[in-house]
Amino acid sequence: MRYIECFPGGRSGIGSAMQLYLERPIEQKLCGALHNIGFSQLAFRAAEALTASSSSQLSDDEDVFFESAWRAQAWQRASALVRPASHGVQTGYHNSLFAALKALASVKHVGCKEGSRRYTDIADIVQQHIQMARSSALTAFRFNCDSQSTKYSQSQLVRLQMCEDLESFLQDLLELEAVAAFSSPSQSRGAFGSSSRVPSHPRKAALERMCNIWHSRYKMVDSEFALCEPLISLQAILLGISPHPELLEQHLCLAAKISMKQGNMSFARGSMQRLQMWFASQSDGQSLGHPSPWWIREAKVLVCPPAPPRSLPS
Numbered sequence: 001m002r003y004i005e006c007f008p009g010g011r012s013g014i015g016s017a018m019q020l021y022l023e024r025p026i027e028q029k030l031c032g033a034l035h036n037i038g039f040s041q042l043a044f045r046a047a048e049a050l051t052a053s054s055s056s057q058l059s060d061d062e063d064v065f066f067e068s069a070w071r072a073q074a075w076q077r078a079s080a081l082v083r084p085a086s087h088g089v090q091t092g093y094h095n096s097l098f099a100a101l102k103a104l105a106s107v108k109h110v111g112c113k114e115g116s117r118r119y120t121d122i123a124d125i126v127q128q129h130i131q132m133a134r135s136s137a138l139t140a141f142r143f144n145c146d147s148q149s150t151k152y153s154q155s156q157l158v159r160l161q162m163c164e165d166l167e168s169f170l171q172d173l174l175e176l177e178a179v180a181a182f183s184s185p186s187q188s189r190g191a192f193g194s195s196s197r198v199p200s201h202p203r204k205a206a207l208e209r210m211c212n213i214w215h216s217r218y219k220m221v222d223s224e225f226a227l228c229e230p231l232i233s234l235q236a237i238l239l240g241i242s243p244h245p246e247l248l249e250q251h252l253c254l255a256a257k258i259s260m261k262q263g264n265m266s267f268a269r270g271s272m273q274r275l276q277m278w279f280a281s282q283s284d285g286q287s288l289g290h291p292s293p294w295w296i297r298e299a300k301v302l303v304c305p306p307a308p309p310r311s312l313p314s
Helices: 017-021 026-036 040-053 059-072 075-079 093-105 119-144 150-183 200-221 225-240 245-261 265-281 292-303
Strands: none
Touching (some): 026 059, 026 225, 040 059, 093 119, 119 150, 200 245, 225 265, 245 265
């Protein structure tokens, strides 16, 4: 099932980005608005300060914090606040999502040593956290879809789609790891380590196919960037921790294009800046120079005026 297919294009009930957060407390409004313009690091610092100064242990406060934590990839700084479910109390959606992404990020692909973690080592725990996140989103959708706005129901469907994308990503990596292990049985340095005899091209091709599926869905929700943004941000993190992080190039360029289309120039500039920072961090990034598609997209982001917001159908 593809939850994203439940979204009708161009609904008249969809408003501006902030309208997605009108029913939420002020902290959720603030962090949600910051995520929508690409300031997830700032949102995490705000959520971190709020958590440190608050004596309450409300699940909503925790969910705001962990949403900011996984977006900022603050795996270690936020880990101390991860608490397992107890006495029948279910962990929050973003708490579970954070735990799943942290486990995936713990797998190293380059220069991994004997005994380092593989995807098969963390598959069960990741799947468990995905199931908890899915259960949380389904519960919210079933019990509130009649009383909440269409935007709320759509945001829960986006959460379900995020769970499915994360699960598909894990399954694809497990399959690639199994193929690599079968092709090189004498090597035990990890499926994506430098010692593997399986060429990287089939592995990269599999991830590229997954990217194409993700990108083909954006046009179904790109009329409302606040719905599209969580998918873009999650998938950018998945690509960044994948065996082929260079796939971020196309993904972040597309993110800039979609956000520009909706007049969200802040997110577009942030996407290009993130791309430049990632490229500069590579060992040969400075010598290669920027790829030509970057120049075109960056020129549009820096020079072109923002597109006017789409008029809603009457």
